[in-house]
Each structure stands twice: as C-alpha cells, then as structure tokens.
Amino acid sequence: MAGLYLEQFEVGAVIRHTLTKSVTESDNMLFSVMTLNPQPLHIDFDFAAKSEWGRPLVNSLFTLGLMIGISVHDTTLGTTIGNLGMTNTEFPHPVFHGDTIRCETEIKSVRESRSRSDRGIVEFEHRAFNQDGVLVARCTRQAMMLKTRQA
Structure with a gap:
C-alpha cells in the first residue's frame, strides 16, 4: 500500500499532494442531494445568483471530504486504522x-x-487551495495509524 506507517511520519514534514481535481456542478449537486442538504446556495442557481456570491457555492462538506481524500494516497492508504477526529475546520474562501x-x-x-x-x-x-493559490479549506485531523509490521 502507498500509505505511510507511524514511524515514517516526521513532525513538520509537508507533503504536497500531486493529485488535483476540478470541481464540477455535478459534484456539488450530487453531494448535496446525497446528503439531503437543501441549502439553496448550493443547489438553486436563481437563489445563488441573487446572493452576495452571484453563483452557487460548492458544499463545504464536499470540499472537506475532497481535501482529505486527496491526501489519502500519500499518507494513510492501507495503513490507517481509523479517523479519531477533526478539529479547527475552516473555509476561509468559497x-x-x-x-x-x-x-x-x-x-x-x-x-x-x-x-x-x-x-x-x-x-x-x-x-x-484553489487554482489561484487561495486557501479554501483547512482542518486538523487525528488518525490512528499502524506501526511497521514486524517479521
């Protein structure tokens, strides 16, 4: 598996993930409908056009999931036991x-x-970050990780 074991993580290390994703209208609509979130800022183009944003916002929980999902291959794929929590979650830019x-x-x-x-x-x-380098989401996550298996 591509994930890292506990001993392979170094405090202060920054992993810049190579995987990126362009967010589509379908991503936003499907996620909002699947999670039963009727917020018109996400699913009603007319309502959103009249908001201060002038267009639909992507559901912030989709953004959170995408951010963590992008990180999985380089960090926890096959080596995590489970998430313990997420704190300090922020969405500073839509x-x-x-x-x-x-x-x-x-x-x-x-x-x-x-x-x-x-x-x-x-x-x-x-x-x-978005394509312009603007921070769009941040969160602290705690995960239970396996140690390297001993022979």
Missing part, C-alpha cells in the same frame, strides 16, 4: 464550480499508542 483544488498536508504530531503497541496517533493539518 469554492465554485470549475475551481481546481490542490492540497498539502503538514504533520503536526506523532505519538505511539499508550495502550496498543502496534499503533499510534498522527495529527495532520490538511490545507486546500
């Missing part, structure tokens, strides 16, 4: 249809589990 999102992840802390010797906890700060 995402619109057609924006291309790129992400980076900074390793904030790494520690071994106090109760299980085969794992530990990594704290990530994920950051997402």
Whole structure:
C-alpha cells in the first residue's frame, strides 16, 4: 500500500499532494442531494445568483471530504486504522464550480499508542487551495495509524 506507517511520519514534514481535481456542478449537486442538504446556495442557481456570491457555492462538506481524500494516497492508504477526529475546520474562501483544488498536508504530531503497541496517533493539518493559490479549506485531523509490521 502507498500509505505511510507511524514511524515514517516526521513532525513538520509537508507533503504536497500531486493529485488535483476540478470541481464540477455535478459534484456539488450530487453531494448535496446525497446528503439531503437543501441549502439553496448550493443547489438553486436563481437563489445563488441573487446572493452576495452571484453563483452557487460548492458544499463545504464536499470540499472537506475532497481535501482529505486527496491526501489519502500519500499518507494513510492501507495503513490507517481509523479517523479519531477533526478539529479547527475552516473555509476561509468559497469554492465554485470549475475551481481546481490542490492540497498539502503538514504533520503536526506523532505519538505511539499508550495502550496498543502496534499503533499510534498522527495529527495532520490538511490545507486546500484553489487554482489561484487561495486557501479554501483547512482542518486538523487525528488518525490512528499502524506501526511497521514486524517479521
């Protein structure tokens, strides 16, 4: 698997993920409908046109999921036991249809589990930027990670 094991994470390291995605109208509509979110800023073009934004906003929870999803291949693919939590989630600038999102992840802390010797906890700060380099999302995530398997 491409994910890293606990011992491979270094505090302060910044991983610039190569995977990017242009967000489409379909992404936003499907996500909003699938999550039963009727917010007209996301799904009603007429309503959104009359808002201060002048067009639909991409659902912020889609943006959060995309940001973390982009990070998976380089960080946790096959080596995570599970997410423990997300804190300090911010959306400082809106995402619109057609924006291309790129992400980076900074390793904030790494520690071994106090109760299980085969794992530990990594704290990530994920950051997402649009095609103009504007920060559109940030969150701190804690994940339970496997240690390298011993022979």
